[in-house]
Amino acid sequence: MDKLLITGGRVLNGDVRISGAKNAALPLLVAPLLADDVVTIGNVPHLQDTTTILQVLGRMGVTVTMGDAGSVQIDARTLTSAVAPYELVRTMRASILVLGPLLARHGEASVSLPGGCAIGSRPVDQHLKALEALGAEIRVENGYVHGKVAGRLKGTRLVFDMVTVGGTENILMAATLAEGTTVIENAAREPEIVNLAEILIAMGAQIEGAGTDRITVHGVDRLHGCTHDVIPDRIETGSYLCAGAITGGRVRALAAAPDQLEAVLLKLEEAGAHINTGKDWIELDMQGRRPKAVSFRTAPHPAFPTDMQAQFMAVNTVAEGVSTISETIFENRFMHVPELSRFGAKISVDGHTAVVTGVDRLLAAPVMATDLRASMSLVLAALAAEGSTVIDRLYHMDRGYERLEEKLAGLGAELRRISSRSPT
Ligand SMILES: CC(=O)N[C@H]1[C@@H](OP(=O)(O)OP(=O)(O)OC[C@H]2O[C@@H](n3ccc(=O)[nH]c3=O)[C@H](O)[C@@H]2O)O[C@H](CO)[C@@H](O)[C@@H]1O
Numbered sequence: 001m002d003k004l005l006i007t008g009g010r011v012l013n014g015d016v017r018i019s020g021a022k023n024a025a026l027p028l029l030v031a032p033l034l035a036d037d038v039v040t041i042g043n044v045p046h047l048q049d050t051t052t053i054l055q056v057l058g059r060m061g062v063t064v065t066m067g068d069a070g071s072v073q074i075d076a077r078t079l080t081s082a083v084a085p086y087e088l089v090r091t092m093r094a095s096i097l098v099l100g101p102l103l104a105r106h107g108e109a110s111v112s113l114p115g116g117c118a119i120g121s122r123p124v125d126q127h128l129k130a131l132e133a134l135g136a137e138i139r140v141e142n143g144y145v146h147g148k149v150a151g152r153l154k155g156t157r158l159v160f161d162m163v164t165v166g167g168t169e170n171i172l173m174a175a176t177l178a179e180g181t182t183v184i185e186n187a188a189r190e191p192e193i194v195n196l197a198e199i200l201i202a203m204g205a206q207i208e209g210a211g212t213d214r215i216t217v218h219g220v221d222r223l224h225g226c227t228h229d230v231i232p233d234r235i236e237t238g239s240y241l242c243a244g245a246i247t248g249g250r251v252r253a254l255a256a257a258p259d260q261l262e263a264v265l266l267k268l269e270e271a272g273a274h275i276n277t278g279k280d281w282i283e284l285d286m287q288g289r290r291p292k293a294v295s296f297r298t299a300p301h302p303a304f305p306t307d308m309q310a311q312f313m314a315v316n317t318v319a320e321g322v323s324t325i326s327e328t329i330f331e332n333r334f335m336h337v338p339e340l341s342r343f344g345a346k347i348s349v350d351g352h353t354a355v356v357t358g359v360d361r362l363l364a365a366p367v368m369a370t371d372l373r374a375s376m377s378l379v380l381a382a383l384a385a386e387g388s389t390v391i392d393r394l395y396h397m398d399r400g401y402e403r404l405e406e407k408l409a410g411l412g413a414e415l416r417r418i419s420s421r422s423p424t
């Protein structure tokens with residue numbers, strides 16, 4: 001298992017190029033299952049999670065061709081099996097996204113149930129209920145979801161019980177080839193949903209309202225090939241801006257999308273950062289100042305994203321004052337708290353709320369990553385801490401941060417990966 005060695009205390013300064021968004025790339029790589037031709041997707045980040053979803057497709061007989069500069073060509077006409085096996089799905093929950101497209105285009109699918117993960121139980125009941133409402137016959141047996149459709153899915157009006165990003169994506173894809181019109185109420189409004197709707201529209205789908213809480217899909221008979229790009233990763237962007245904030249530095253995120261990160265940018269300003277934005281860049285400048293404590297509550301887009309909670313908590317650990325952080329999306333997303341405490345952070349947790357009392361300094365400590373964004377919160381704490389920190393279980397990080405060491409080193413951080421395959 002790889003580890004990361006970080007020597008803290010450097011003020012980060014410079015430009016960092018943002019990669020394509022993991023959470024947009026995953027549904028975009030699955031959407032070609034619906035098409036009758038080759039779909040080319042650009043700006044795909046090279047990550048463990050994108051590799052996993054391509055393996056899932058490969059296992060189904062789909063032809064995947066890697067192109068230049070992060071482009072991937074996907075031809076689902078060669079599909080031979082509609083099965084997503086446990087050994088792949090268990091490493092990445094988003095594999096459940098193949099269910100909707102397979103049922104819509106091929107009339108059957110067997111997808112392993114993703115199961116729980118560190119941040120919460122994360123059921124997929126809303127996906128399954130909605131697919132049943134579209135006319136699929138769903139059976140859960142031996143840890144697998146088996147779905148079948150007699151003829152075509154039938155458009156209907158759906159109301160999700162809660163805002164679900166993956167649920168909205170699955171049903172949006174399934175509805176494109178259904179007979180008639182589907183209305184999805186209480187739909188997720190995340191930028192990744194809009195990115196998905198755009199590629200589906202480029203494939204010939206008829207979709208209105210993506211980015212609002214009501215999405216209308218008029219089913220079509222077939223979808224064709226197209227070329228489309230993944231949007232910039234707003235969570236990676238926010239993470240590097242937090243690296244600037246926690247070290248009192250200046251970080252400019254290039255190839256970014258400022259309009260997709262408003263809640264986070266406002267909180268960074270509240271923390272004392274000067275924020276400047278252009279069409280595709282964001283600059284944060286702390287001018288050497290210590291951040292001020294900022295309270296926030298996670299909620300679906302456009303509110304503060306749960307995927308930035310751990311990183312912002314890390315910033316609050318060294319801030320001036322006391323902050324309150326409420327996590328409303330996942331029931332167990334404070335796994336980083338005991339690890340941050342090992343640096344000397346003062347955090348108390350009561351249910352879904354954490355109270356952080358900023359300390360003057362953090363001290364390096366051996367720590368362990370528990371999930372993807374928790375890993376980044378530990379990286380941030382290590383950048384600010386006095387001394388050298390070793391972060392274990394780096395594989396969590398590799399799911400979602402492309403070329404992390406190279407990007408942080410480019411900003412002036414002192415760090416090195418300790419590979420399990422090389423002598424330490
Ligand atoms: C690959 C990807 O895009 N992952 C993101 C996606 O995850 P994901 O799509 O899994 O998250 P959801 O939006 O579906 O989950 C939101 C909440 O709804 C609950 N729920 C969801 C579906 C369901 O059928 N039943 C149910 O109870 C979940 O347990 C959770 O408490 O959105 C999350 C919320 O912004 C982000 O943190 C993840 O990074």
Ligand SMILES: C=C(OP(=O)(O)O)C(=O)O
Nearest residue numbers: 023093094307372373400
């Ligand atoms: C929770 C995340 O991803 P996933 O839904 O793939 O676990 C994340 O990106 O922070």
